[in-house]
């Protein structure tokens with residue numbers, strides 16, 4: 001099995017956190033998101049403990065809310081001692097509604113509106129991650145009006161290509177996030193921010209991409225940030241208290257993906273940082289990281305019920321499920337790989353290759369192509385693993401399909417965290 005929280009019970013059913021997925025499908029209906037809270041907590045602890053141990057006090061993991069955002073998530077995060085990123089006023093609202101402490105929130109976004117900026121300051125978010133000069137000006141002015149000295153991290157782009165998917169690679173110079181170091185624009189950004197009365201520059205932020213399996217790209221980012229920070233110090237006397245290295249550690253979607261050793265990587269990175277600080281004679285900053293996928297990805301799976309099965313002679317076989325790109329658009333977006341299992345017949349022999357299609361009127365609505373499985377029949381329960389990140393948060397109501405609920409698993413028990421959308425919910429905004 002891909003993860004240690006998955007198993008097969010005596011009925012030949014897939015289990016998650018020792019709960020039978022087929023009974024979950026019966027109890028809550030499908031399509032259904034399942035999130036193993038114990039697994040998520042284990043992932044949080046891995047980061048919290050390793051970062052404190054190797055980077056030292058004050059270093060923190062911030063959960064990237066865009067990976068999975070609903071109220072129940074913030075309760076878990078708070079209990080596990082995590083801080084959190086929000087990238088939009090909607091995510092900020094969700095975190096605040098859940099009672100998450102505002103001072104532990106980091107407000108991201110490459111296009112915060114004036115209204116967003118006021119909302120963030122009024123909500124007393126701990127830190128703004130400022131993306132551009134425009135935002136800096138407006139934030140400084142509004143913080144001044146409120147008599148606040150706003151803590152910020154300045155987002156810079158280190159110009160690193162971590163060899164990941166194009167769509168989730170954000171550290172290159174040519175992208176819409178942050179200010180590039182190489183062109184001198186990051187330097188101008190810092191010097192401008194230093195002139196602002198109501199801005200307290202806490203440190204620098206860089207995010208190089210996602211689904212990264214090695215530590216080297218992060219070391220490269222540390223090199224570039226240190227050299228940059230040193231230059232800023234020489235020019236202005238400013239010392240950054242923190243480097244935020246962003247998110248990005250990968251998770252295993254399929255057996256051939258490697259297992260990232262998060263603790264080992266954090267240890268290696270901390271040694272690298274220490275050497276770098278010595279080399280540049282720069283005081284060691286605290287480190288923030290922003291894991292999203294590696295906190296919730298492997299804690300989630302999706303359950304569907306099989307509907308139509310089609311053999312197109314001379315071509316392919318299809319099995320259609322009662323969900324699709326509306327609850328998981330990642331295959332349609334970038335042909336993301338997934339492990340697909342027949343949850344109610346785990347011990348049956350795999351007899352053929354089936355392309356798992358969704359129910360939308362869209363030929364691109366596929367979950368995965370050519371999956372080896374027992375010959376499917378209507379009513380079989382199909383499980384797609386590793387859907388904890390970027391599924392619920394990317395879901396849509398295309399074709400007026402209601403969003404699935406989220407069921408969480410804690411200590412061998414299941415409970416509903418987000419209920420299924422209803423037709424009335426679909427109508428809620430319509431006058």
Ligand SMILES: *Cc1c(COP(=O)(O)O)cnc(C)c1O
Nearest residue numbers: 064207210247248290291292293
């Ligand atoms: C997407 C993103 C993250 C989270 O990335 P993961 O790959 O899910 O860990 C963190 N920080 C920023 C700025 C991001 O854009």
